[in-house]
Amino acid sequence: MSTVFQIADWWARDYAYAIGRQLRSAASRVSPDEFLGGTGRPVVVIPGIYEDWRFMLPLIRELHAAGHPVHVVTVLQRNRLKVPNAAALIAGHLRDKDLRDVMIVAHSKGGLIGKYAMMSLDPERRISRMVAVCAPFSGSRYAHYMVLPSLRALSPRNAVTVQLAREQSVNERITSVYGLFDPHIPEGSVLPGARNVQLDTGGHFRILAHKDTIHAVLTEAEAPAPAGN
16 A cells, blocks of 8 residues: 555656656657658557647657657647547548557547547547556546636546446457556546556656556557457
């Protein structure tokens, strides 16, 4: 069981990582076109709320180095759209680029967007699997206390969150990665019927760059396409 001191340490290191990553993202001049090459399974990256795609550069670089073309949907900007609207942009990108056997790699709210796209906007089953890191699949009770509508939408009572929690048909194609403690999601990220991977650490942001997260993402990217794809 995690101690209060351990949780405080995780919390502090998590926010230090997030602030540093946001600053590096803002200063970065990296172009998304740099990661489109490769012969492996195509990957579409969906960041969390208030994150742009560069926030996930550590994972993007690992995937691209392993031979996977990595796509980012820049029109998401900092991901403040409603989940269905953001999912429609993801689905449109898959159609426009004619991407198939795609793996989504998502952080936090991005996991809800990815699951919504798989569940409701992918009749051709272009998305074969998703790895979601610290996704609030059951919502977060803290959202009740948020002022901004984009954050309040992550409440467990939100209609879309309830719909996503009830629908389990795509869960078997999802891997959910999370830690022992998440300062933003007290409900946790366990997803029934999915492959649930709990890391021996805590946090919401720095888990993105954890070696076990990278291993889980690369393993799923190399796995055969599920039956039916």
